[in-house]
């Protein structure tokens with residue numbers, strides 16, 4: 268049965284080519300018309316006037332570690348997708364680790380799909396993995412609905428998700444390129460014979476163990492492989508996840524200028540936290556690659572402004588407080604990963620607004636470009652025919668992040684105590700409000716997104 272028409276209006280609707288006062292008409296979960304703010308229509312059954320709060324497309328976060336099945340004590344689909352919704356995110360893509368089993372073959376992917384039940388509060392898709400030992404299983408995995416694969420060029424932290432060497436990466440990127448899918452790379456390359464350094468509680472000691480040139484060298488290897496595949500007549504798409512080292516930007520720029528489809532993401536922690544201010548003994552700040560110095564950070568912001576980095580995504584990667592060594596403060600043995608899924612937009616907006624970024628630019632980085640990476644053309648933008656997913660955002664209001672407002676599983680985050688600008692007033696998924704004024708207001712209604720089968 269066709270649903271009645273709903274009208275959302277605001278003085279600031281973030282459309283693909285600019286922000287303006289507008290009305291959005293939606294029906295059956297889809298945007299059917301864009302009109303002036305004062306538009307009136309007798310067929311409209313409900314009007315939501317958000318006044319000065321901006322209407323953004325629902326954010327798309329293509330980098331989330333949900334860890335279910337197998338490590339549901341770290342996180343899970345229920346808690347992660349609720350936290351995302353509270354952050355204005357309407358689509359997340361789950362990483363192929365640290366769940367058990369890791370998502371490196373069709374059977375493991377089926378196990379993941381089997382535990383979803385009705386846990387998905389928002390739309391959720393999945394990456395597969397390309398490791399040192401799953402080459403023969405890759406084609407079947409790619410055919411089963413993952414959005415692409417992720418590989419590590421350095422130890423992943425898990426024995427069962429093996430890093431690839433150059434030749435293994437070349438072979439798997441060839442298979443993925445033939446499928447026309449993106450190949451995500453955790454790009455750090457550790458020189459052979461690197462000695463284990465003592466870190467203890469010292470952040471500076473930890474930082475020295477993961478230098479910037481490890482990232483640059485790995486990215487140079489990826490570019491070289493892309494050049495080989497291009498000569499073979501393929502069109503590889505490599506995507507560098509969580510870029511931290513600004514020193515890699517020159518080779519990224521020249522690779523892109525030469526026509527290679529090399530896309531790049533970075534994360535809020537690299538853009539709002541910096542090494543000089545990280546206290547020792549606080550493992551909630553530990554992640555790989557590490558958060559670097561302030562001058563490095565300034566170059567990342569410039570690269571976002573210049574269009575050299577495509578997306579900002581969370582890399583939400585939680586674990587239990589015990590594994591994070593919250594009590595002992597030992598960085599050396601603490602699990603790496605930052606928790607902060609729901610705070611991305613406020614964290615970024617707080618900094619970006621003072622650096623001359625518009626809400627439109629931030630919307631492109633956090634909604635439209637990640638949707639493009641995934642080929643989700645009906646997501647990440649407010650236009651006729653798109654899914655009616657929205658993030659209602661009050662850019663001039665603020666709040667302080669505290670433990671009570673965290674919706675991910677464990678109340679651990681380096682952002683606790685931080686004052687931020689911009690409040691998520693409401694989140695809409697497929698034509699209905701699912702979160703409003705701090706409360707979830709809907710049953711779980713997210714869909715599992717399988718590549719090529721979501722419409």
Ligand SMILES: [Zn+2]
Pocket residue numbers: 330332362582584
């Ligand atoms: Zn990650």
